[in-house]
Amino acid sequence: MNTAEMSGEHHPLVEELFLEQVERYPEAIALVEGEVRLTYRELHRRAGRIAAGLVARGVGRESIVAMAFERSADAIVATLAIVMAGGAYLPLNPSFPGERLAHMIADSGTELAICGQGIALAGVPNTTLAELDTDAQAPVPAEWDGSPLAYVMYTSGSTGRPKGVLVEQAGIVRLVKDSDFFRFDAGERLLLTGALEFDAATFEIWGCLLNGATLHVAGKETLLVPDALKNALRDNGITVMWLTAPLFGQLAEHDAGTFAGLRTLLVGGDVVHRRHVAQLHARFPELRVINGYGPTENTTFTTTYEIPPGGEGDIPIGRPLNQTTVKVLDERRHPADQGELYTGGAGLARGYLNNPELTAEKFVVIDGERYYRTGDRVTVDADGLIWFHGRVDDQVKIRGHRVEVKETESVLLRCAGVVEGCVIVSADDTGKFLSAYVVLAPDTGLLDVTAELATKLPEYMRPEHVVVMERLPLNPNGKVDKAKLPRPRTEQHDHSDLPEGQRQLATLWAEVLRAGRIRPSDDFFELGGNSLAVGALLGRLAARHGVHLPFKEVFANRTLAAMADAVSKAATRELAPIHAVPDGVPSELHPQQRGLHTHWQVDEKSLAYNVPVRLDITGPVTPRGVREALAELVDRHDALRTRFVGTRQVADSGVTVQLVESQYMRDEDVVRAFVRPFDLTKAPLVRALLVRVDHARHRLYLDVHHVVFDGVSLGILVSQLTDLLAGVRIGTPRWRYADASQWCADRIADGTFAADGRYWLETLADPPRLDLPTDHPRPEVRRTAGATVRRKCSNEQVRRIAQRAGTTDFVALLSAYSAVLMRLSGQRDIVVGSPTSGRVHPDFDGVVGMFVNTAALRIGIDEQASLTDLVHATKQRHAEALEHQAFPFDDVVAGLGLPRDPSRLPLLDAFFALQNIDFYTFERDELRVEVELLHPHSCRFDLNLQAYQRPEGIVLELEHNTSLFTTASAEYLLSRVTDLLDELDSAPDHAVFDQPASIGATSTAHADFTF
The missing domain is CATH 3.40.50.12780 (ANL, N-terminal domain)
Structure with a gap:
């Protein structure tokens, strides 16, 4: 043929x-x-x-x-x-x-x-x-x-x-x-x-x-x-x-x-x-x-x-x-x-x-x-x-991998203590798998064989069942009679004597592992568990019990008893019921909204929490299509049509976003004309401006108030906007921001996150203020006018630093920034702010709203500490912050009882974030949408270092409060961050405080700075 x-x-x-x-x-x-x-x-x-x-x-x-x-x-x-x-x-x-x-x-x-x-x-x-x-x-x-x-x-x-x-x-x-x-x-x-x-x-x-x-x-x-x-x-x-x-x-x-x-x-x-x-x-x-x-x-x-x-x-x-x-x-x-x-x-x-x-x-x-x-x-x-009818020989596909059964059998027979052995293909309604049958020497145990197989064969080639026999059955020709080999044990066993959590989990283990009786001390992977089985197990856990157990927890808790304990903690931590809040019904503020709402009440004209973005749209779109897509997004995401009434919020129905059309404008002109203060008592808290570049290109500017919006929300919104503009239907979210806000407020009230709160209050007891030299005296009342300077560093360099310390790019960059701040201030104990996602319930991952929390990372070292010591201290503090991110930063500040200082923010003067949202690109059919964050010429902190990781390198943007620092000082400080990365890369054993440093009013000759 x-x-x-x-x-x-x-x-x-x-x-x-x-x-x-x-x-x-x-x-x-x-x-x-x-x-x-x-x-x-x-x-x-x-x-x-x-x-x-x-x-x-x-x-x-x-x-x-x-x-x-x-x-x-x-x-x-x-x-x-x-x-x-x-x-x-x-x-x-x-x-x-x-x-x-x-x-x-x-x-x-x-x-x-x-x-x-x-x-x-x-x-x-x-x-x-x-x-x-x-x-x-x-x-x-x-x-x-x-x-x-x-x-x-x-x-x-x-x-x-x-x-x-x-x-x-x-x-x-x-x-x-x-x-x-x-x-x-x-x-x-x-x-x-x-x-x-x-x-x-x-x-x-x-x-x-x-x-x-x-x-x-x-x-x-x-x-x-x-x-x-x-x-x-x-x-x-x-x-x-x-x-x-x-x-x-x-x-x-x-x-x-x-x-x-x-x-x-x-x-x-x-x-x-x-x-x-x-x-x-x-x-x-x-x-x-x-x-x-x-x-x-x-x-x-x-x-x-x-x-x-x-x-x-x-x-x-x-x-x-x-x-x-x-x-x-x-x-x-x-x-x-x-x-x-x-x-x-x-x-x-x-x-x-x-x-x-x-x-x-x-x-x-x-x-x-x-x-x-x-x-x-x-x-x-x-x-x-x-039509396929099987193999001429005994080759078989196991989970998509081609396996020659004789190869596995050959390796099995070379294992120490295996006297006789054979491998066959077994199957049930979940697929094919290998079963091995062995006769062992008196001093050899089953675990000895399975351990040796694990060192010689990838998991898909290993037998899922190894049966020990006194002898293998033979046919009249002297060959193993495979028809007389006992079937692997796949029958269900009663686990009623186990505690409830272990009993439920044992039932799932038996299903995905095709195993019989499961004991508390049994190891998931020794019973034949593999990566596919982990995926199947987690899927059953989520579907039947509503438990979203992290993948890594299965590997960290391999026995039935340990895994059941991890499941019980996951359920306690994540699965409090969510209750829907109807439109028009006031709901609690999300814990992360409270501080932003208070800031607006103090300064209604501030632009500090505006989030302006530019969407570069290439492809066939019309103003009408953009207007309809925005209307559907506002209808789907209640956060975008929310207003504030006293200390509560209400999502109104029938809210529309006015789309203003304009001729081409520079970004600077858009920011000046388009980015204006929001009135939080009036919905929607988003505005839109559409600029036609040419017949195939448009720029859509959005300005959203941070009180209902964060970086993850931006990704959700632009992805769905791209789909709608391309004519693709999008699904309706199961939960809304009002539901999430109420759920989080209830969890704070019922003490779910109390242990996280205790961690922060203990860690931040008697916190130091960052005492940086400045170019201008600090105003008696804090101002938020700001400017931004930029510089690049190498992805490869940062990854080398991170890899050497067994940590992440985030920690490597934060360590360099912290070292600069320590050398500038002469302080060994500093606090640097950093964002965490705040989406502590997995069902909120697709919800638009303000979830992001602030972690106050207190980083301390001794006087003789090296740069490597600083990286490890930063690594540990960051890991702890992620573990305890559920507790709201505003409640941490309130619990510390810090004296009020109108000239600066509570607790934090410096901030750091590693971002990538500013170069997201979304494509659908002939449509392409690229995202660019704009800067509204403000700075909420004294210094705010934002790192944007791009394929061609990391862009470092240092926002600085212009009431404190000149642009020259900011540029110099940022150059010292990249110098510090060079030092971490080439001389990580250097002491953090091996040289003094100065900036701003204390010195006018930047070339003499030695930090």
Whole structure:
């Protein structure tokens, strides 16, 4: 059978196709990971610089370069850079056992490995992206005869050793360019779900980068926790996604609504069940669901089948892709309607690395063409559809990974103390898994075997059940009679003797682990738990018991007893009932609103808490469309139509936002004319101005009062505005801000956060005031006029500092800022303010309103402390602040009973935040919306350092109170922050107080400052 012939035409190389996208869509977003957003131009420049660094390290034509990263944007940059340098990438999972990694490194002959943060590979020189990032231009693309090697990917081998598959660039091009099963376009947004060493990532990464689409990268926790994945898909406007069949099944069973907003879902890696597809189509009949089949040896997909709504029975694997040849042959290699599937064409791999015998066995020539023997048993029906019926040998897919059972069995038999053993494939309604049966030496225990397997095999290749037997049953031929092996224990057991919390949790463990009796001392992971099982467990906890247990808590509390205790604390901490507050009914102020409301009552003309933003809109919009979208947002989000009556707030119905239209204006003119004081007794507390730039571009200016709005709210609002302008319907929020405000006020009243309050009162007892020298005497009454100075620092430098201390970029930057303040003031004990999200209930994550809390970080060191000591002190204080962030800052201030000083804010004179909201970009179809925060020329603190982390570097903006500091002093102070980062990077053991410092009125010669 040959339904799709090779065309014989020349296919451009991967780098050429990527450069076409850079030229066509230079400012389009190519890559997103959390706050990291790279345009095609930025991605090309960064990957080009790293490629130049690779060439300088000797990487050349088809050099194999290993790469070991967690799922991240950096991993994608490294992949692209290796290809641009002319090499072939070898993706390695850093969590794999050392023995397996060592084999892959030695077998591949790689002489260089690029590693992510905190990752190191033995047996090969290691480097990092930071070390490779040079100022050099990208190397000139090489000219090739034929198709160059793109990557080496190791798959399971029957000898117990994985084998390296050599995949060429022509296979990638055939997979993602002008394919007949799915065509990428520049408007697609794909969420990367495949592991980098899993060949689905080929489709995901290159499908985006070679077609101008956007690739979103999320961590394992997001992918494996159903509610987190649902939020990620919604918040990022994901349109297409690939999932393994087992994970797809879990998500469909948990909540088919997870897939709202998707246009296309590709599923494969194992058998796709009809009932899971039916659950999706019942909710989303227009959603395309495609079953994708194919071995790594034929570049990810060989056949596909778009599953229509309705239908019964099994699902076929479909028809071959274009430029793909398939044959169904019997044992004598004669054409047949039932037999083994052979495949060839442009996607075919070269063969196996350093294994010519296996290559000759698996890659055969038939009628003058090369074919790969898949080993899969299939049939072809009258319509030409191919149906999968299992393996010719005993290879199987486990959670999307191809596993040769003989490899696991080979490793099992090499374990110390295993006398006899065999491994079989078992299955139940949740999927396939491996079961092992062993006869052990007298001095060997079951835990000895499972512990050794854990050091030699990745989790998906390990048996989920290991059964100890006196002897293995044999058939008349002397082989193990697998039919007589006992079934793994999957029956339910009574747990009525356990305490209630443990009993409920044990029931869930038994379901997801396919286990029997669970004891309090049992370890979740020793019973066969893995990352997928964690995701399934957390989904059941949330759905059945309303408990949102953090992912990390499962790993920190592995036994049933410990995990049940963690669950009970999570329930106590998070799950107080939420009560709806109807429109028009006064409700309590949110604890974070009280201080802002009081400030307005004292100074109704202040602009200190205005939040002005500019939205740059590119694409087809009209003033009417903008007006209607704003009206719907105000209707959906009660915070935007809230007014204040005394000490309570009311959300009115029928409130509209007046949209003013204007000709082009500079930002400075907009701020002066548009940003005005709000009257908090009148709704809405938002105003809008639309400026037409040209026929395809508009600027929408929004000014919102901080009392009903925060940074997270801005992301929610702009994302939904983009959807509405593009004609996409948005969901109705379950809870509103009035509900959240009342809930938080009730929690303060009932003492839920009392322990957090005690922490702050103890930590901040007798707090120091920051005594900085100033250029001007401090006014008797505080003024808020301000200005801003800017400077840049390096992402890589900050990450080096953070990585060395085992902390975050936030702590590294805050440490540098604190060191400068300490040297300026001569104080060893200071307090610096910083924001925390304040969204202590997960159901409030999508609510627009004012939640952000202020943490007063008291950072103290001794006189001989080094810069490293300061970083560790800052790290500890910040961790404590996050743990206790629920208690309102205003209540902390009130509890401290500080004397009133009208010349300054209570407790805090300096503030720090690490932000990224000012360069958010939202895209939907032909529409693109970019966010820019504006500065209303005010400063609430003496000094406020805001760090904006961008792909090209960190922008530091120092807001300074102009009644205290001149611009020259602010610029000098900010320069000392970047100098301090250099010092932390190069000399972290320097003492904090090794030199004096001065600024402002105490000195006029900035060049003499030595801090």
